[in-house]
Amino acid sequence: xxxxxxxxxxxxxxxxxxxxxxxxxxxxxxxxxxxxxxxxxxxxxxxxxxxxxxxxxxxxxxxxxxxxxxxxxxxxxxxxxxxxxxxxxxxxxxxxxxxxxxxxxxxxxxxxxxxxxxxxxxxxxxxxxxxxxxxxxxxxxxxxxxxxxxxxxxxxxxxxxxxxxxxxxxxxxxxxxxxxxxxxxxxxxxxxxxxxxxxxxxxxxxxxxxxxxxxxxxxxxxxxxxxxxxxxxxxxxxxxxxxxxxxxxxxxxxxxxxxxxxxxxxxxxxxxxxxxxxxxxxxxxxxxxxxxxxxxxxxxxxxxxxxxxxxxxxxxxxxxxxxxxxxxxxxxxxxxxxxxxxxxxxxxxxxxxxxxxxxxxxxxxxxxxxxxxxxxxxxxxxxxxxxxxxxxxxxxxxxxxxxxxxxxxxxxxxxxxxxxxxxxxxxxxxxxxxxxxxxxxxxxx
DNA sequence: TTTCACCACGCCCTCTGCTGGCAGTTG
DNA sequence: ACAACTGCCAGCAGAGGGCGTGGTGAAA
Ligand SMILES: [Zn+2]
Ligand SMILES: [Zn+2]
Ligand SMILES: [Zn+2]
Numbered sequence: 001x002x003x004x005x006x007x008x009x010x011x012x013x014x015x016x017x018x019x020x021x022x023x024x025x026x027x028x029x030x031x032x033x034x035x036x037x038x039x040x041x042x043x044x045x046x047x048x049x050x051x052x053x054x055x056x057x058x059x060x061x062x063x064x065x066x067x068x069x070x071x072x073x074x075x076x077x078x079x080x081x082x083x084x085x086x087x088x089x090x091x092x093x094x095x096x097x098x099x100x101x102x103x104x105x106x107x108x109x110x111x112x113x114x115x116x117x118x119x120x121x122x123x124x125x126x127x128x129x130x131x132x133x134x135x136x137x138x139x140x141x142x143x144x145x146x147x148x149x150x151x152x153x154x155x156x157x158x159x160x161x162x163x164x165x166x167x168x169x170x171x172x173x174x175x176x177x178x179x180x181x182x183x184x185x186x187x188x189x190x191x192x193x194x195x196x197x198x199x200x201x202x203x204x205x206x207x208x209x210x211x212x213x214x215x216x217x218x219x220x221x222x223x224x225x226x227x228x229x230x231x232x233x234x235x236x237x238x239x240x241x242x243x244x245x246x247x248x249x250x251x252x253x254x255x256x257x258x259x260x261x262x263x264x265x266x267x268x269x270x271x272x273x274x275x276x277x278x279x280x281x282x283x284x285x286x287x288x289x290x291x292x293x294x295x296x297x298x299x300x301x302x303x304x305x306x307x308x309x310x311x312x313x314x315x316x317x318x319x320x321x322x323x324x325x326x327x328x329x330x331x332x333x334x335x336x337x338x339x340x341x342x343x344x345x346x347x348x349x350x351x352x353x354x355x356x357x358x359x360x361x362x363x364x365x366x367x368x369x370x371x372x373x374x375x376x377x378x379x380x381x382x383x384x385x386x387x388x389x390x391x392x393x394x395x396x397x398x399x400x401x402x403x404x405x406x407x408x409x410x411x412x413x414x415x416x417x418x419x420x421x422x423x424x425x426x427x428x429x430x431x432x433x434x435x436x437x438x439x440x441x442x443x444x445x
Numbered sequence: 446t447t448t449c450a451c452c453a454c455g456c457c458c459t460c461t462g463c464t465g466g467c468a469g470t471t472g
Numbered sequence: 473a474c475a476a477c478t479g480c481c482a483g484c485a486g487a488g489g490g491c492g493t494g495g496t497g498a499a500a
Contacts, residue, residue: 297493
């Protein structure tokens with residue numbers, strides 16, 4: 001469980017049990033938020049600096065020298081460093097995302113900025129094992145990988161450095177080693193857990209069987225107790241494996257119907273039964289189970305959308321979104337065909353919804369009346385008829401409406417210059433609504 | 446172990462068409 | 473005066489398009 005001696009990468013923060021992340025307030029404009037980085041610095045690149053490509057850049061950042069870690073880490077702390085490269089174009093900020101950081105040296109950390117990776121992890125960890133205090137680094141060298149940025153890029157690039165401090169509460173630090181629960185020696189001094197705690201990963205050293213039983217129980221208190229169990233514990237306690245000689249091993253989740261042929265998939269799946277979300281967005285405090293989800297989320301803040309459509313201006317966070325967009329807008333490929341009519345759709349869920357118009361199935365029932373709808377949106381829209389809410393307001397006369405479409409027609413008919421009129425083809429009558437024309441002269445339509 | 450591609454689910458939007466209440470007009 | 477007719481209007485539901493998000497198998 002402990003990082004091996006020769007490992008180039010210090011163990012990532014998120015795997016440290018019992019860790020709490022704390023932040024000092026250093027930003028004046030924090031607006032009452034409970035979180036901020038220990039340090040945020042912005043520096044413009046100096047494209048004329050020595051060693052622009054490849055070599056460590058002493059003068060990459062304004063002020064020269066390596067990036068000093070301030071405050072520098074002390075024993076028992078980890079410091080996480082993130083670099084965010086920002087392109088400044090004609091006064092606008094064009095966020096290019098957070099670049100991946102590679103650690104090449106363990107003392108005197110060296111980051112390498114890569115382009116396009118837009119990755120928040122692994123983050124730099126500046127913390128040595130017990131007894132290695134004398135080697136704690138106080139600075140970070142930053143270099144830019146050869147060819148990732150052009151000279152012009154560098155002229156308009158700003159680097160934001162985000163540094164946060166992680167304190168480790170070793171008194172609660174339990175590590176599972178070879179199936180046994182062991183407690184690490186307590187930290188030298190119990191550091192204060194000041195300001196704000198985002199997460200608190202507890203491992204309960206309870207009897208496995210007792211706790212297993214509560215995960216099937218609907219009693220709320222017990223559910224809550226189960227929910228704070230660490231996923232490692234869940235893995236150890238709740239999975240069952242079924243094997244006969246010569247057969248494939250099937251791993252079953254004891255908390256749901258999930259099965260998998262891979263232990264790794266089951267382990268990953270077990271996290272979905274836990275409330276543990278160790279990956280916290282610095283910008284909005286939303287927490288995620290996986291680094292990938294956090295990275296995608298951070299990209300929504302920064303506007304980083306690496307997957308650009310070649311046929312229009314749209315861009316997306318994930319490749320899947322782009323592929324789907326292209327089917328909707330450009331290739332018009334609709335693989336899901338209805339067997340009862342000519343309808344086809346880009347997505348399977350749309351076909352499933354469409355088929356309800358053949359079967360008449362209405363799974364979504366209103367609990368206040370007899371109405372039932374074929375999809376969730378229509379039920380939600382229906383519920384405003386009970387609440388009396390009118391969410392849409394005409395910007396001209398402030399009249400309110402229950403549906404946006406109704407308001408749109410209102411604006412068109414009442415406030416537009418060229419109000420559309422429908423003329424009966426058999427006389428000179430003009431009527432505002434096509435449907436009223438059809439009512440008046442039904443035999444013509 | 447991490448990343449990628451894929452998938453399912455969910456949310457929100459628009460377009461469309463029908464309905465009943467209402468007020469003005471007409472016979 | 474009154475009923476019938478007529479057009480206007482907002483309410484509301486049906487259907488479908490488009491995209492964001494999180495989980496999973498498989499590849500890297
Ligand atoms: Zn496009
Ligand atoms: Zn059909
Ligand atoms: Zn209802």
